[in-house]
Amino acid sequence: MRTLRLLTVGGVIAYRALFNWTSPGMFVGTLLVGPLFQLLFFAYLGRELQVGDDRFFIVGNAVLASSLACVFGGTMAIGNERRFGTLGHVLLSPRSRTAVFLGRALPYAGNGLLIAAFTLTGGALLLGLRIPPGALPGMALALTVGSLSCGFFGLALGALGLRFRDIWVISNVSVALMLLLTGVNVPPSALPGWLAAIGQGLPITHAAAAARLLAGGADLTEALRPLGIEVLVGAAWAVLAALLLKVFEVESRRHASLDTL
Amino acid sequence: MGDAIEAARLRRTYRSRTGFIRRRTTEIEAVRGVDLTVARGELFGLLGPNGAGKTTTIKLLNTLLIPTSGTARICGFDVERETREVRRRIGYVFGGDRGLYDRLSGLDNLRYFAELYGVPPRDQKRRIAELLDLVKLAGRERERVEGYSRGMRQRLHIARGLLHSPEVLFLDEPSIGVDPVAARELRRTVADLAATGTTVLLTTHYMAEADELCDRIAVIADGRIQALGTPAELRTHADGRRVVEIEAYGVPDDTVAGLQRLSGVREAAVEARGALQILTVQSDAGVDVQGEVLHALGGVRLGRVSTREPTLEDAYVAIVSGS
DSSP: OHHHHIIIIIHHHHHHHHOTTOSHHHIIIIIIIHHHHHHHHHHHHHHHHTSSOHHHHHHHHHHHTHHIIIIIHHHHHHHHHHHHTOHHHHHTOOSOHHHHHHHHHHHHHHHHHHHHHHHHHHHHHHHTOOOOGGGHHHHHHHHHHHHHHHHHHHHHHHHGGGTOSOHHHHHHHHHHHHHHHSSSSSOGGGSOHHHHHHHHTSTTHHHHHHHHHHHTTOOHHHHHHHHHHHHHHHHHHHHHHHHHHHHHHHHHHHHOOSOOO | OOOSEEEEEEEEEEEEEEOSSSOEEEEEEEEEEEEEEEOTTOEEEEEOOTTSSHHHHHHHHTTSSOOSEEEEEETTEETTTOHHHHHHHEEEEEOSSOSSOTTSBHHHHHHHHHHHTTOOHHHHHHHHHHHHHHTTOTTTTTSBGGGOOHHHHHHHHHHHHHTTOOSEEEEESTTTTOOHHHHHHHHHHHHHHHHTTOEEEEEOSOHHHHHHHOSEEEEEETTEEEEEEOHHHHHGGGTTEEEEEEEEEOOOHHHHHHHHTSTTEEEEEEEEETTEEEEEEEEETTOOOHHHHHHHTTTSEEEEEEEEOOOHHHHHHHHHHTO
């Protein structure tokens, strides 16, 4: 019960403490308007180049929209501890590191879900995409799974912040890679095999595929396979994040690699 | 019941690498075999100049660093292997502006660390209210920390360190940058804590603070304990000396070095207080160096000149200079 409280209450307070974009202006501008324009950009580009139809770009970019909050949020969830000088006090906690830090991914995943839902709604309304009402519960599930998976991916990147000071470079590159490799804007079949293979291990890839199936009128059972793979990918990133946090904390004690105090 | 803090032959070496093609490894021995024990309920001072190894010693004791060799135990638990047990029993407070979540209110900072430090949910509200009263932040707890003064931040640091009622409290220069009134309040709080049985390990640069508060003091320099005892015992390191204190403006460094070479002079040090400098010259008790010192300061604008008995600060200077 107390671990659940640390995951939820602790996660929400940490989100408010560490996320840079909580002010209304930053939130709306960076997390809502930005992804919507990205969606419109790729949708119009797709129309012009005839790479894919509107559904391909609207649904894909809507699922991807959660990545901004999740990747940068995960980085801030740990990287900003350095900025505030609070990392030492957090590491002095006797509580489970897994609960302390994995709990931090949850608000970012929730944030990502909200952004994805907004982007999907906005994109569909602006470009006239009709999604069957029966597909909405399945779509909500796909967006949720994608956001959670992306939240854990962001946390794994954030864990690198315990070891490397310039973690923002990695976050920036990761967001750009997700744009390219998750199949949201470039079909995996158009990518070289090794790049497509990397994309299979990234979050969003399989959630976007599932969402596209559902938006196209497919039954939920048809989307279960990509959704299941997305869950596995997310779980793998969560395990990696927990391992990295553990390893880097031990290393910091041994090599004094953190400016903890 | 054993001691609260036990350290035996504690050593810590830092390795740093420089260069990209020609990698060079530099080793710095920050702590070179520290032995100390602090009894339960004792208020123990750790004094030393910058870079002496105080903060590294605290980091070794509070589990943030692993000793290169030697052992340390807190309330009987090994700091290297039994970290969770140690962390349950310690609180840590350090001076300065950082270390708090600026965007959160003082209350939310305490709520978050109450979760992290394992304060049972049913006790959190009461405990936080008690601590806000203790550090005199009640009524200001819902304001964002970014608007707090340095003194308020320092008091919030203390409240955070006490959330889980630790048996051992590490206070690392808690009064640094705090105004005199707030510093006095802080000393009273620390004294009250020790009176209620909390073991306190205090590092400070303020000798008066250490003299007033500490049951025992260790002076650390160059990574080693140079002297250890009660304040009265430490003062004996300056026995047999007399001190000339001179107010001055613009004393050149080479003049201070020259004073140290005068016959009978044991130490000469300058402390800046704004534009004013306080020049302290320690000499053998039987030698009157005042005339020679004033002669050496010819051309320097001087204020009051006085002679006095040695204080703990003079003893500290004598110990550190002799290390």
